[in-house]
Amino acid sequence: xxxxxxxxxxxxxxxxxxxxxxxxxxxxxxxxxxxxxxxxxxxxxxxxxxxxxxxxxxxxxxxxxxxxxxxxxxxxxxxxxxxxxxxxxxxxxxxxxxxxxxxxxxxxxxxxxxxxxxxxxxxxxxxxxxxxxxxxxxxxxxxxxxxxxxxxxxxxxxxxxxxxxxxxxxxxxxxxxxxxxxxxxxxxxxxxxxxxxxxxxxxxxxxxxxxxxxxxxxxxxxxxxxxxxxxxxxxxxxxxxxxxxxxxxxxxxxxxxxxxxxxxxxxxxxxxxxxxxxxxxxxxxxxxxxxxxxxxxxxxxxxxxxxxxxxx
Amino acid sequence: xxxxxxxxxxxxxxxxxxxxxxxxxxxxxxxxxxxxxxxxxxxxxxxxxxxxxxxxxxxxxxxxxxxxxxxxxxxxxxxxxxxxxxxxxxxxxxxxxxxxxxxxxxxxxxxxxxxxxxxxxxxxxxxxxxxxxxxxxxxxxxxxxxxxxxxxxxxxxxxxxxxxxxxxxxxxxxxxxxxxxxxxxxxxxxxxxxxxxxxxxxxxxxxxxxxxxxxxxxxxxxxxxxxxxxxxxxxxxxxxxxxxxxxxxxxxxxxxxxxxxxxxxxxxxxxxxxxxxxxxxxxxxxxxxxxxxxxxxxxxxxxxxxxxxxxx
Amino acid sequence: xxxxxxxxxxxxxxxxxxxxxxxxxxxxxxxxxxxxxxxxxxxxxxxxxxxxxxxxxxxxxxxxxxxxxxxxxxxxxxxxxxxxxxxxxxxxxxxxxxxxxxxxxxxxxxxxxxxxxxxxxxxxxxxxxxxxxxxxxxxxxxxxxxxxxxxxxxxxxxxxxxxxxxxxxxxxxxxxxxxxxxxxxxxxxxxxxxxxxxxxxxxxxxxxxxxxxxxxxxxxxxxxxxxxxxxxxxxxxxxxxxxxxxxxxxxxxxxxxxxxxxxxxxxxxxxxxxxxxxxxxxxxxxxxxxxxxxxxxxxxxxxxxxxxxxxx
Numbered sequence: 035x036x037x038x039x040x041x042x043x044x045x046x047x048x049x050x051x052x053x054x055x056x057x058x059x060x061x062x063x064x065x066x067x068x069x070x071x072x073x074x075x076x077x078x079x080x081x082x083x084x085x086x087x088x089x090x091x092x093x094x095x096x097x098x099x100x101x102x103x104x105x106x107x108x109x110x111x112x113x114x115x116x117x118x119x120x121x122x123x124x125x126x127x128x129x130x131x132x133x134x135x136x137x138x139x140x141x142x143x144x145x146x147x148x149x150x151x152x153x154x155x156x157x158x159x160x161x162x163x164x165x166x167x168x169x170x171x172x173x174x175x176x177x178x179x180x181x182x183x184x185x186x187x188x189x190x191x192x193x194x195x196x197x198x199x200x201x202x203x204x205x206x207x208x209x210x211x212x213x214x215x216x217x218x219x220x221x222x223x224x225x226x227x228x229x230x231x232x233x234x235x236x237x238x239x240x241x242x243x244x245x246x247x248x249x250x251x252x253x254x255x256x257x258x259x260x261x262x263x264x265x266x267x268x269x270x271x272x273x274x275x276x277x278x279x280x281x282x283x284x285x286x287x288x289x290x291x292x293x294x295x296x297x298x299x300x301x302x303x304x305x306x307x308x309x310x311x312x313x314x315x316x317x318x319x320x321x322x323x324x325x326x327x328x329x330x331x332x333x334x335x336x337x338x339x340x341x342x343x344x345x346x
Numbered sequence: 347x348x349x350x351x352x353x354x355x356x357x358x359x360x361x362x363x364x365x366x367x368x369x370x371x372x373x374x375x376x377x378x379x380x381x382x383x384x385x386x387x388x389x390x391x392x393x394x395x396x397x398x399x400x401x402x403x404x405x406x407x408x409x410x411x412x413x414x415x416x417x418x419x420x421x422x423x424x425x426x427x428x429x430x431x432x433x434x435x436x437x438x439x440x441x442x443x444x445x446x447x448x449x450x451x452x453x454x455x456x457x458x459x460x461x462x463x464x465x466x467x468x469x470x471x472x473x474x475x476x477x478x479x480x481x482x483x484x485x486x487x488x489x490x491x492x493x494x495x496x497x498x499x500x501x502x503x504x505x506x507x508x509x510x511x512x513x514x515x516x517x518x519x520x521x522x523x524x525x526x527x528x529x530x531x532x533x534x535x536x537x538x539x540x541x542x543x544x545x546x547x548x549x550x551x552x553x554x555x556x557x558x559x560x561x562x563x564x565x566x567x568x569x570x571x572x573x574x575x576x577x578x579x580x581x582x583x584x585x586x587x588x589x590x591x592x593x594x595x596x597x598x599x600x601x602x603x604x605x606x607x608x609x610x611x612x613x614x615x616x617x618x619x620x621x622x623x624x625x626x627x628x629x630x631x632x633x634x635x636x637x638x639x640x641x642x643x644x645x646x647x648x649x650x651x652x653x654x655x656x657x658x
Numbered sequence: 659x660x661x662x663x664x665x666x667x668x669x670x671x672x673x674x675x676x677x678x679x680x681x682x683x684x685x686x687x688x689x690x691x692x693x694x695x696x697x698x699x700x701x702x703x704x705x706x707x708x709x710x711x712x713x714x715x716x717x718x719x720x721x722x723x724x725x726x727x728x729x730x731x732x733x734x735x736x737x738x739x740x741x742x743x744x745x746x747x748x749x750x751x752x753x754x755x756x757x758x759x760x761x762x763x764x765x766x767x768x769x770x771x772x773x774x775x776x777x778x779x780x781x782x783x784x785x786x787x788x789x790x791x792x793x794x795x796x797x798x799x800x801x802x803x804x805x806x807x808x809x810x811x812x813x814x815x816x817x818x819x820x821x822x823x824x825x826x827x828x829x830x831x832x833x834x835x836x837x838x839x840x841x842x843x844x845x846x847x848x849x850x851x852x853x854x855x856x857x858x859x860x861x862x863x864x865x866x867x868x869x870x871x872x873x874x875x876x877x878x879x880x881x882x883x884x885x886x887x888x889x890x891x892x893x894x895x896x897x898x899x900x901x902x903x904x905x906x907x908x909x910x911x912x913x914x915x916x917x918x919x920x921x922x923x924x925x926x927x928x929x930x931x932x933x934x935x936x937x938x939x940x941x942x943x944x945x946x947x948x949x950x951x952x953x954x955x956x957x958x959x960x961x962x963x964x965x966x967x968x969x970x
Contacts, residue, residue, distance in 0.1 A: 046420060046423050046424050046427065047420075048464075049423050049427075049460075049463050049464065049466075050416065050419050050420045050423055052464065052466075052467055053399065053419055053423070053466055053467060054415065054416060054419060055467070056466070056467035056470050056471075057402055057415065057419075060467075060470050060471060060474050061474075062474050062477055062478065062490045063400070063401050063404075063470065063473055063474050063477050063490065063494060064401070064402050064403055064404075065401070065402065065403030065404045065410070065491065065494075066402055066403045066410050066411070066412050066415055067409070067410075067411055067412050068403060068409065068491075069409075070409055071404070071491065071495055072495075074405075074495065087677065088687070089687050089688070089689070090681055090688050090689065090690055091688055091689030091690045091691075091692060092687075092688075092689045092695070093698075097691070097692065097693075097694055098689070098690050098691075099690070099691055100690050100691050103678065103681065103690055104674065104678060107674050107677055107678060107681075108670060108671075108674045111670050111673050111674055111677070112670050115670065115673075128491075129488065129489075148673075151673050152672075152673065152676070154673075154676075154677055154680070155676050155677060155679070155680035155684075158680050158684050158687065159680075159684060161687055162684050162685075162686050162687050165686055165687050166686065169895070170895065171890070173870075173888075173895055173896075173897040173898040173899075173900070173902065174834075174849060174851070174869070174870045174898075175895075176753065176830055176831070177753075178686045178687065179689065179692075179695065179752075179831075180830075180831055180834065182687060182689075183695060183696075183698065183831065183835060184831065184834045184835045184838050185838070186838060186841065186842065206488055206492075207488070207492055207495065207496065210486075210492065210496045211495065211496045214496050214497070214498060217498065217552070218498065218531050218532065219842055220842065221533055221552050221553075221845055221864070221865070223550050223552060223570075225486060227486070238847050238867045238885075240533070240552060240553065240841070240845050240847060240864060240865040240867070241533070241552040241553040241570055241571050241845075241864065241865040241883065243550045243552070243569075243570055243602070245486070246485075246486045255890065257867075257885070257887065258847075258865055258867055258883075258885065259553065259570075259571055259603060259865050259883055259885075259915065261550075261569070261570065261571075261602045261603075261621070263569065263602065264485075266483070266567065266599055266601075271481070271482065271485055271487075272485075273485040274485040274486075275485075276485070278485065287890055289890075289917065289936075290867070290885045290887065290917045291571065291603050291622065291883060291885075291915050291917060291934065293601065293602045293603060293621035293622060295621070304647065305647070306647070308936055309885070309917035309919070309936040310603065310622045310915065310917060310934045310935075310936050311622075311642055312601075312620055312621040312622050312636075312637050312642075313642075317644060318646070320646055320647040321644055321645070321646060321647065322644070322645050322646070322647050323642060323643070323644050324642070324643050324936075325642060325643065325936050326642065326643045330935055330936075330937075330947060330948070330949060330950065331947070331948050331949065331950045332941060332945055332946070332947050333945070333946050334942075334944055334945060334946070335928065335929070335930070335944040335945065335946050358732060358735050358736050358739065359732075360776075361735050361739075361772075361775050361776065361778075362728065362731050362732045362735055364776065364778075364779055365711065365731055365735070365778055365779060366727065366728060366731060367779070368778070368779035368782050368783075369714055369727065369731075372779075372782050372783060372786050373786075374786050374789055374790065374802045375712070375713050375716075375782065375785055375786050375789050375802065375806060376713070376714050376715055376716075377713070377714065377715030377716045377722070377803065377806075378714055378715045378722050378723070378724050378727055379715075379721070379722075379723055379724050380715060380721065380803075381721075382721055383716070383803065383807055384807075386717075386807065440803075441800065441801075518800055518804075519800070519804055519807065519808065522798075522804065522808045523807065523808045526808050526809070526810060529810065529864070530810065530843050530844065533845055533864050533865075535862050535864060535882075537798060539798070552845070552864060552865065553845070553864040553865040553882055553883050555862045555864070555881075555882055555914070557798070558797075558798045571865065571882075571883055571915060573862075573881070573882065573883075573914045573915075573933070575881065575914065576797075578795065578879065578911050578913075583793070583794065583797055583799075584797075585797040586797040586798075587797075588797070590797065603883065603915050603934065605913065605914045605915060605933035605934060607933070616959065617959070618959070622915065622934045623934075623954055624913075624932055624933040624934050624948070624949050624954075625954075629956060630958075632958055632959040633956055633957070633958060633959065634956070634957050634958070634959050635954060635955070635956050636954070636955050637954060637955065638954065638955045
């Protein structure tokens, strides 16, 4: 097949001019002469330093001694502060708050950076409860140490809880770049806007999606492939800022691949949602929602040989 | 438990000889004295340059000025051309078209490289519609810029649309290596053979699979975990080249974790498929396919304490 | 919104002292003055060398000649042995077997390393059957070479089969760090404890989860999003070591997003499980388990305009 093609030979000159014409003609996916955007690579570096600050001694390549902890912590903080402040300033320059001058933006970046870093201790309080919940809920785990070293969940939730602090303060772009960094590594896609209580755990992570306006109580456990998502309405961008994703009470368990839809949908505390359930309505506390077993058909292949290829 | 094992002590010499014997005895997973294979690392580098050509100014670490755009574009194109041509030549040497001589292969690689790079402008036209669709469909997005910088979808679809141009021209191995590069980073597995219309969007990406012979219309929106897959028949390799994956019309929405199976299955334009639906038959235009709500059972845990552990 | 925030300005000094206080107050997520943990980065390097030993000639950047194969193999083995032994020693020091002295641990690490590397040939025998099964089952594949170069599955199963050898010998932490390395790259999460027969294949991989005590027969094929998982019972850590995940017979096919739950659940040989099925009970050999087609509701949107926004 390949040999039958007689493609147009194009020189680098021709290719260059054709692409430059495309850059002039097709907008929206160029960023030439534009404002600075925050750098994905720099933000990746910031996240890795933040993770070392949140879980001291776990993520470096040597044992951290208490005698050197203060020096290491101070150095990491100083480096994170200057890098994060620069990326936040770029973000505010890209999408400035109404009426802000260029000087405002510099001061705003400085203030937001300091305020967010001041939340690290509170974020750690929550992460401790997450590590506890993961250990309590997974008999395959040897210790909370194993969870911090090996489980994708703890990395994803740490990044989301930190990104949420930037999101709350109105920083554009960076919070989402941070959670997508974690999404790419763990398969767990938690929007930085989601409000998540203590003792949270998502086992296996891959494919679980938690939308921007979801609200999750304490002691909630989920499995892989769960979606807390919005209805796909004609509204589109007009729905920005509206509550579009579900509210989950306390002590709720949601099994693999269940999808819960809509901003008014409330899952009452103490409820359990079975695997692959598609839920579009609120349910009262202490509910159990599962497939009707009669919704599944079992048959012997021996007697159904003829239909087998048709069926599956 | 570990201490009870008394393992055989083996020296490096013994281990080496045992492995070499295994290399001689077990074929199919060795590649010794074989033809050159295309290099995954080199192809990863090519993809990153292609992405910079498709979305100028977004993916580097500095603001691109229009005055330097021509110089940068020409340099990137020249580097991509020589690297891509070398990998394509290796691929054709690995699996030559019928009757091709070694000289044919060199010229073929040159021609296919030039022809594919000449498609970059047309690929950009489609990607602009994808970025528009993603922005229109997601109230969490601030701008198309945010979509290009932060959303995994745009990277995956850009790689697939470019790899599809190589696939159409019969290049072996490389198209699939490219889409697997994107699959590993985004969780979205689109085979390079799939034919995809304009204004496509997959929200959240993770776990969505689109098979080799799938055909997708314009303005189609999908969510995470969707499968457009083949029946698993006894045919196996005998089915190569046959249409095995579904056809999706225009303006179709497919919710999370729905699976649509088979090469003759057609989803009519304007239809909506609910979450977790398993569809093995064609449906007419403007259909809505959802679970029967009666297929889900809700009950109060308070009254079902006894069965709870059994149920879930 | 952002401008209305007047955050506390905190100096690096204040931030440092606040974090150090947090390190003292919040335990369980610190690892200061602790025992050495195995290094994730070093283990990543070991895995990449192991993969080159398992699939000679495929993963380097040059063609491997038979004349140089012995020298290359010996060098790789020597380097893997010393690195792996060091990480295993750290793991045993972290969680020593009952009554082991420090000298015991050094010798144990040496013995386990040698015993595990001596299994490489046997692991290769199984991987050859996996590559065969992947090729036989996927008409999109050109050759087993393409499967080894481009398919995420073969990387994930190779890492799991090797990690399983460490797991069987009681090595803490490392087996799970290895399978999570593969999980992050492929989306396929197979616990190192799972026992998996020959000719195994998971197509597309993303989101499939196989738990610690799962047992899988020969010639089993799965798709993306499948879960072989445990019930989430109040038992938690008390269930450690118990059989909690399903047993799958020979020649079983499990379609996308199906979830099979529980340690006593047995899927009989020759059975097929349809997409999105949630199975909590054993089924006899040669069963076909699918949704009841009546569990899906199809309707025309034209006649249901009013309910559409409500429904989805």
